[in-house]
Amino acid sequence: MNLLDAHGIALREFDRCVHLVKDDQWDAPTACADWSVRELLNHLVSEQLWVPHLLHGATLAEVGDRYDGDVLGADPVAAWETSSRSARQAWTEPGATQRRVHLSFGESDAEEYGWQMVTDLAVHGWDLAVGIGAPQPIPAELADTVLRVIGPQVPSWQGTGMFAPPVPVPDDAPAADHLVALLGRDPALAH
Secondary structure (H helix, E strand, C coil): CCHHHHHHHHHHHHHHHHCCCCHHHCCCECCCCCCEHHHHHHHHHHHHHHHHHHHCCCCHHHHCCCCCCCCCCCCHHHHHHHHHHHHHHHHCCCCHHHCEEEECCEEEEHHHHHHHHHHHHHHHHHHHHHHHCCCCCCCHHHHHHHHHHHHHHHHHHCCCCCCCCCCCCCCCCCHHHHHHHHCCCCHHHHC
């Protein structure tokens, strides 16, 4: 599975979860310890809003703080739909994955940034599903691919505050369980 296919699947599954959120669930806790359903969605919408800027060469300073705070407004689902559509359009522009982007840790290949976004969509989709009581949203093929691509990088992320320490899972657990466990989530929350 290539980056754009993985991104499309992760985006679609996260979108499906967003559309399952009931009116009384926006303040519900998620599997991402510090965020409610609304706060988690706010994070993902903010990330999507950054994508077109970064893929078109903007620096962090040029984007500034315009996506700090609440980016959801009165209609969180509409904010998600608009931001995710713009992000997907930016990713699918010819040559987008071959560009260089400015990230918080310096300049990087857009493809590396893309895999980070896929990982975030998949794992936060899982967090959101747990928060709203929806089925686990990470297809096995996507989980296998993300594990293969980002798995070797995860040890270097430990201690940065991005993820909790890995959670042990049985060797025969589904790939999605291995993925979320690698990034500090307890797969039992989704069962």
